[in-house]
Amino acid sequence: MALKLRVEDLNLHYHSFQALHHVSVDIEGQRITALIGPSGCGKSSFLRCLNRMNDLVEGARVEGRVLLDGQDIYQGNTDVVTLRKRVGMVFQTPNPFPVSVYDNVAYGPRLHGTRDRARLDEIVERSLRSAALWEEVRGKLRQSALDLSGGQQQRLCIARVLAVEPEVLLMDEPCSALDPTATFRIEELMLELMEHYTIVLVTHNMYQASRVSQTTGFFLLGELIEYGPTEQIFENPRDQRTDDYVRGRFG
């Protein structure tokens, strides 16, 4: 197992509020790492540190190091555009652009300079296939993405991210707005994608974490309380607070 992301002593402040306290963690490639914890525990904020989406938040301040393949992404000379190409993100609610299915997937490649029609066609098809959506939309690539169902929209968003060929996929509660069937499809998809990508999944749903992830981290009040193999976290947690949470005593 290759180390993909190493986070060292990460602190995140929003103005005077400290959202994350001294988080250190190693995230390995070709597997799914789940982050669980009650609302407001900092798991989504943590995720947004990994592709520097917090840069957009007014008053956000990050201390500590986040190493992607050994390179600190918070170093002064980091190219944020390249970083976000390498570290893609899927959001809580499906957020396709209000344009055609095709243009959604082609958005990233076009942004980064691909103009050639045939090449774009190829990328769009490959990405949609990887996101297990191709068979459903192959006949309606020109239709508005907003005509798709919620689950399809979320897979479209995944395809859109895959089209820029990222190495890491950050998924911020990707199923929270979906029904059980659509959730199941996304979970299946994550397990397929795991072979080629490093996936970090923030989830509210403990069952989801236990179903799909190999490693789990438990956040509480901005601290990473416990981090280890998923089985151990759920069956045999070391920390009393983790135990309470996974047994449903709070949160």
Added chain:
Amino acid sequence: MREAIRQRMWFALFASCTAVVAAPVVVIAGLLLWRGLPALDWAFLSTPPAPGMREGGILPAIVGTLWLAAGTTAVALAFGLPAGIYLSEYAPRGALTRAVRLAIVNLAGVPSIVYGLFGLAVFVLLLKRVTGGMSIISGSLTLGFLILPVVITATEEALLAVPQTLRQASVALGATRWQTTVRVVLPNAAPGILTGFIIGLARAAGETAPIMFTAAYFYLRHLPTSLQDGVMALPYHLYVVATQIPNYPAAKAWGTALVLVALVFAMNLGAVLTRARLRRRRRW
């Protein structure tokens, strides 16, 4: 039961208020058509007024108003759109930005005659070399500045209405803020921007005070040949014939008013149709 009666009473009252508000619109439109329509014929629309004004048509005024509308569009687009985009998408959230925004909103409350005097002082007199004095350029700049608050505010609000999640999606794919603004935010805000824009333009087309010192002449026999030329304009012409020319044929005055209102109405209609077309594909 008593609540049901009370409800009916209040809604009946509100309905009659609505009727009172709607009535003038109907009356004005009806009056304009009834009194103005007989004056309208091809000669009225296509010939200049004869010396003494009582004979002839209003062609130079129509042409002048169209020129001013086009110029105002250019000015408002050139300054309002970038300013609105900057304020909404890029300006740091601070006291200075808030002050600028407040100043812009307050500009909307400045009386139009003040804009006229401002235009006279700055564009007509101070910048005479560039603008040519009383001219299409001076009038367009004055009218453009007059509607800037409307255009900027409408632009900002239209941009603000674009969901934050779309911006995040774009940025997360490696887009810069500029790319996100151009490729995602603006296309989705276009209908709203357009609406505010046309509302402003329609207002500008009907204004008299700002152009009477900056662009509009009492009587011009020739159509403008350059942007530095002065023009006749429908609102000012209407003011002139209604107050300055004794025994001016009333039907012609009504006809002039009808043409002005029709022009403004056509602009609004154009805006509504364009917006509907843009909106059809953009929903969220």
